[in-house]
Amino acid sequence: MFRRAGRQSRRHPMSGAGGAFVPTQIAGLALWLRADLGVTIVQGPVVATGTTPPAVTMAGTPSSSTNTIVLTCTGAGTNTTATFSWTLNGVAQTPFTAAATVVLTGTGITATFPVGAYTNTPSADTYTSVVTVSAWADQSGTGNNVSQGAAANQATFVASSAGYGSTPVLSFAGSQWLTRSFTIAQSYTTYVVGNLSGAGGSYFGNVSEMFGNGTNTLGIYAGTLLPSSLAGTSPSAMCGSFAGAGSAFYQTSSSAPAVSGNAGAGGISPSIFVGAYDAIATSPLNGVVSEVAIYSGLHSASQRLSFFKYVTARTGIATS
Numbered sequence: 001m002f003r004r005a006g007r008q009s010r011r012h013p014m015s016g017a018g019g020a021f022v023p024t025q026i027a028g029l030a031l032w033l034r035a036d037l038g039v040t041i042v043q044g045p046v047v048a049t050g051t052t053p054p055a056v057t058m059a060g061t062p063s064s065s066t067n068t069i070v071l072t073c074t075g076a077g078t079n080t081t082a083t084f085s086w087t088l089n090g091v092a093q094t095p096f097t098a099a100a101t102v103v104l105t106g107t108g109i110t111a112t113f114p115v116g117a118y119t120n121t122p123s124a125d126t127y128t129s130v131v132t133v134s135a136w137a138d139q140s141g142t143g144n145n146v147s148q149g150a151a152a153n154q155a156t157f158v159a160s161s162a163g164y165g166s167t168p169v170l171s172f173a174g175s176q177w178l179t180r181s182f183t184i185a186q187s188y189t190t191y192v193v194g195n196l197s198g199a200g201g202s203y204f205g206n207v208s209e210m211f212g213n214g215t216n217t218l219g220i221y222a223g224t225l226l227p228s229s230l231a232g233t234s235p236s237a238m239c240g241s242f243a244g245a246g247s248a249f250y251q252t253s254s255s256a257p258a259v260s261g262n263a264g265a266g267g268i269s270p271s272i273f274v275g276a277y278d279a280i281a282t283s284p285l286n287g288v289v290s291e292v293a294i295y296s297g298l299h300s301a302s303q304r305l306s307f308f309k310y311v312t313a314r315t316g317i318a319t320s
Contacts, residue, residue: 026306030140030188031144035157035170038135046129048125053126058129079118080115082097083097099114111127132156136274164290170275188296189294190207190294196216205289216232221263222266235290254308290315
């Protein structure tokens with residue numbers, strides 16, 4: 001069961017007299033993914049933890065306003081003989097005394113509690129259902145939608161992330177990615193808005209070959225590693241300029257590259273991946289992605305600044 005998250009306006013206010021800016025205003029846009037647009041979300045399986053939790057089931061279409069549904073059973077005993085208390089996302093709910101079907105208000109999900117022993121001593125039984133992403137629609141107009149049909153490899157949809165101005169993000173926890181067939185010329189520019197979780201060996205994907213190594217620093221790769229010394233665990237706007245020996249990586253600053261040099265021959269073919277290097281999840285991402293954009297050709301400092309300032313207006317991430 002799934003639904004497509006509602007599409008919102010692509011125009012976002014920018015400070016100053018210039019009005020609104022969107023990535024489509026820069027020529028050569030080949031891919032544009034944004035976590036509040038074109039995301040298809042799927043209710044994941046129910047995972048139970050506790051002493052002897054019964055088989056609670058969940059059904060329905062998840063709301064795009066809720067990402068992780070957590071039921072915590074707080075009353076011990078058997079629900080046919082004792083009043084059973086429980087919470088939803090930390091909020092106490094109306095107790096029940098027998099098998100029950102309960103609508104989880106605001107989530108789009110209904111939970112069915114069967115007859116059985118709800119033993120939660122010494123800790124409460126908890127039932128978690130995570131909303132994942134099966135597809136992410138390209139907003140560039142070129143139709144380069146990315147997808148992931150395998151539930152185990154789907155990223156988690158987070159409806160509101162404080163580090164990104166309370167906008168949505170996709171959370172990757174290793175062995176999770178989205179992909180499609182894709183080819184672009186050697187010289188190209190990519191942007192990724194996201195951060196690492198702190199785990200090393202993570203790629204934002206070969207959409208840009210931006211990576212975090214064992215010390216959580218960032219860089220780019222197109223056959224040759226070009227690492228920077230900047231930490232990647234905080235929300236950040238990044239740009240990779242892929243031009244062989246003239247390659248460069250920018251983090252928040254549009255004019256001062258964090259690192260420059262030879263990133264290799266580059267080019268993207270035959271596929272792109274968001275969240276891993278390849279289809280066997282080599283160097284999978286541990287972190288989040290808010291936005292991805294790929295352009296043919298190399299960008300000037302003013303073009304990079306336009307994109308970075310757009311990110312600032314949308315998420316609050318400081319850029320220059």
